[in-house]
Amino acid sequence: MKVKFFFIAAILMVIFCFFSFSETNNTNKTNLFENTIQQRFQLPQGFVREEESKTSFDYFLRNLPLKPLGSNVLYFDGTTKPNRNVYEAVVDLPIGKQDLHQCADAVMRLRADYFYSQKQYDKIHFNFTNGFRADFSKWAAGYRIAIKGNKTSWIKTAKPSDSYETYWKYLEKVFMYAGTASLEKELKPINALDIKIGDVFIKGGFPGHAVIVVDMAVNPKNNQKIMLLAQSYMPAQEIQILKNPNNSSLSPWYAVDFGTSLQTPEWTFSSSQLKRF
DSSP states (O other): OOOHHHHHHHHHHHHHHHHHHHHHHHTTTBOOOBHHHHHOOOTTTOOOHHHHHHHHHHHHHTTTTOOTTOOEBBBBTSEEOOOOOOOOEEEEOOOSSTTTTTTTHHHHHHHHHHHHTOGGGGGGGOOOOTSSSEEHHHHHHEEEEEEEEEEEEEEOOOOOOOOOOOHHHHHHHHHOEEEEHHHHHHHHOOOOOGGGGGGGGEESSSSOOEEEEEEEEEEETEEEEEEEEEESHHHHHHSSEOOOTTTTTTTTOOEEOTOOOOOOOTOOOOOOEEEEE
């Protein structure tokens, strides 16, 4: 009996050591089974996250939910986007079933989702490419947007509602008529040294592209900063946390001190293309 007991104890010890070793070797990048950005992505040695108010946009982005480790990005039609060293994780948010949730759309929806979660409906508004301002508060009051040729106007056609279904229909209208060209004009230029969570790298155009900063950390000893970036892309697809193609040992984190150009897996931005809501 004693021999059997010690044999079982030895096996259990080996299993414990194996999992302890595995966990130790993974904590430099991820907490494998955690499901928000802040929980899953560990910081390089010496870096710390600065505390953010729980009602802030920064906190909202840092705590976006993630799909299980190893999940693939899905397109709007349910097919898979192959992970050719592009993304580290997938944000667990619905994107609808139309080809409307692309790069700038994802940035706008995250900003809108934050205000919607705070019930600050009057702060949800975006400009169409033709300059028309689309306010969710107006949409929630029952007005809808009529487009005839170059003329865009509001007409009252529905009952007042601020339900999520109503909100999503508003977003899809925005996604249809706004994009990188219009969003770029709405945002304010920011010096890269002053970067914050929620800032956006954006190139307006047809095509253009946009990625958003969803987390940051700082090294108090030398004031170096790092960031995590997220994007959607074409065709419409789930939001993804990007890998760093320039530094595999730091990835998915990016150094804020990136020089004059920022290379992401599917687009390169200049430092002058950093902007803020």
